Amino acid sequence: MARTKFLAKVASGVAKPDGLLVVPHDGELAFLHPLPVERLWGVGPVTGGKLREQGITTVGQVAKLGETVLVAILGKASGRHLHALAHNRDPRPVQVGRRRRSMGAQRALGSKRRTPDELDAILVMLVDRLTRRLRAAGRVCRTVVLRMRFTDFTRATRSHTLPQSTANTEALLTAARALVSTAAPMIATQGLTLIGVALSNLDNDDAIQLALPFGNYESGALDTTLDNVRDRFGSASITRATLLGRDPGTSVPLLPD
Numbered sequence: 001m002a003r004t005k006f007l008a009k010v011a012s013g014v015a016k017p018d019g020l021l022v023v024p025h026d027g028e029l030a031f032l033h034p035l036p037v038e039r040l041w042g043v044g045p046v047t048g049g050k051l052r053e054q055g056i057t058t059v060g061q062v063a064k065l066g067e068t069v070l071v072a073i074l075g076k077a078s079g080r081h082l083h084a085l086a087h088n089r090d091p092r093p094v095q096v097g098r099r100r101r102s103m104g105a106q107r108a109l110g111s112k113r114r115t116p117d118e119l120d121a122i123l124v125m126l127v128d129r130l131t132r133r134l135r136a137a138g139r140v141c142r143t144v145v146l147r148m149r150f151t152d153f154t155r156a157t158r159s160h161t162l163p164q165s166t167a168n169t170e171a172l173l174t175a176a177r178a179l180v181s182t183a184a185p186m187i188a189t190q191g192l193t194l195i196g197v198a199l200s201n202l203d204n205d206d207a208i209q210l211a212l213p214f215g216n217y218e219s220g221a222l223d224t225t226l227d228n229v230r231d232r233f234g235s236a237s238i239t240r241a242t243l244l245g246r247d248p249g250t251s252v253p254l255l256p257d
Contacts, residue, residue: 006090007032010039028088033060040085042078050074062086103137105130106147106196113191119180121246126197127176128240131169132227135220139202140165144172146179147196148187158183165203169223172199 002008002023010032015021023031037043037051037059050073056062062070063086071079084090105126114122134141145159158179166172176197180187229238 002028004088004090005092005094006041006085007088009041010035013039029060029063032086032088033058033063035059037062040082042081042085047074047078047082059086101202102141102145102198102200103130103133103139103202104145104147104196104198106194108194109192111151111191111193116184119187119192119195120177121242122195123176123180123197124173124240124243125246126195127173128169130197130199131167131172131223132230134199134202135167135223135227138204140167140204141172141199142166142201142203143199144175144179145198145200146176146183147194147198148183148192149194150186151191151193154190156183156186161201165201167223168220 001021002011003025007023007028011021011023014035032039035058037057038048040059040062043051051057051062054073056065062082065083067080067083069079070083073079074082107122107126109122142165143159143161145157148156148158150156160175160179162171162175226238
């Protein structure tokens with residue numbers, strides 16, 4: 001939590017994986033300036049390398065430089081941008097009332113090779129958690145996206161769009177499993193270090209267009225019952241048999257690459 005969107009995002013990164021950090025209004029620069037320059041938005045390997053070549057390693061050192069010096073090093077746009085952020089100047093307002101266009105979660109797997117059964121169990125955990133969030137938000141989705149990172153740090157995505165929006169766990173899990181099956185040869189040869197699932201093309205759950213024949217419509221009674229049980233007795237109160245005794249791991253929200 002902080003007074004600017006930029007500083008709140010930095011605090012979120014510093015407090016990971018699941019901490020809460022409040023930056024007081026009179027301690028903003030004292031918190032920001034000791035951090036490495038890579039904490040500034042827009043400082044990746046290339047920009048960070050240019051700054052470090054000049055002996056600039058912290059945000060505070062960036063703040064001490066004049067804007068003209070930063071422009072000379074990085075160019076007009078980047079120089080002005082980083083000069084403003086280093087002084088915690090971010091005038092963008094918080095926009096409320098916008099609904100997210102997607103939701104997702106991912107799980108780091110480490111370097112250990114996972115069997116197909118282990119990968120499937122992790123996939124089930126991710127989809128179970130996501131679909132519960134989806135229904136709690138009163139949303140439905142049409143597109144399932146599988147995100148993968150491999151041992152050589154390359155990434156790949158696969159997606160499937162359903163003919164009808166849904167929040168049904170089994171329907172979305174079936175789509176996700178099909179994507180993993182399609183990517184199985186790639187996973188076998190390159191090794192998987194991270195797997196993520198995203199649900200996109202979201203809409204309100206009252207916007208479902210029923211498709212003919214109506215007899216195929218999923219009532220969602222099972223999902224609703226399971227949600228009610230978990231809400232009342234806790235997330236671990238009821239689970240799938242395939243997940244018994246397995247480490248649920250930590251599912252974290254998807255971030256942009």
